[in-house]
Amino acid sequence: MRRRTGLAMAGVAALAWGEWLNWRWSRTLVKTGGGGPEAVVVLGYRNPRATANLINRWRVRIGIRSIAADGVQETSLIFSGGPTGAGTTEAQLMADYAKSVLGYDGTVLLEDRSTTTWENITNVVPLLEGMDRIKIASQPAHALKARAYLRRQRPDLAERLVRADDYRPGEWIVVKPLLALYGLWTLRRLTTGERKGSP
Structure with a gap:
């Protein structure tokens, strides 16, 4: 009985830890407010x-x-991702899914050359120049990594980063501890300031 109770408590703790880390990452290196044109970059x-x-x-x-x-009415949805093994690009596949399956009919822009997160950010920068608000859409750890890369490449544009709706309580709750572990590994090369949002 004690063993079962211990395992159950460990499981609850792991789920809570995964939720907390993903929640924290989704709120790091972002600001609030702002108006005008907005870009949502989907990696x-x-x-x-x-x-x-x-x-x-x-x-x-x-x-x-x-x-x-x-x-916000003036939003551009930017899909970023290069060639896949199927002969098309990640950007095009995501755009097709957004339009044909989810019925999205807003402004769509494609960046179709990137093969890494660093390249995603480098290649979308020209599409972000006129935007007042920038959101990066991915899993919270990956989005944080991309925001840190934007801050390294273009700190002026990084000042326009606002939070995407990338964290929702209970969403994918069973795999969030695994996502948190993987996130810690992928974020290991960021500075402490980048991971925690300090200057």
Whole structure:
């Protein structure tokens, strides 16, 4: 009985830890407020098939709900991701999913050359120049990494970063501890200030 209770408590603690870390990451290196034109950048994930995979579909949904969260009218949805094994690009696959499956009919821009997160940010910068608000849509740890890269490459644009709707309590709760572990590994090269949002 004690063993079961101990395992149950450990499981609850792991779920709570995963929730907390993802919540914290979604609120790091972002500001609040601002108006005017907005860009929501959806980062692609390796996609060898001819249709958007599970991760890319999740990221597209994060991007679209990030628009609805504020009700800003002048929003450009930017899909970023280069060639896949299927002969098309991650950006195109995500755009097709947004339009044909989710019925998105707003402004869509494609960045279709990137193969890394650093390249995602480098290549979308020209599309962000006239934007007052910038959101990055991905899993919280990955989005934080991308925000840190924008801060390194273009600190002036990083001042316009606002939170995307990338964290929701209970969403993917069972895998959040694994996402948190993977996030800690992928964020290991960021500085303490970048991980915690300090100057």
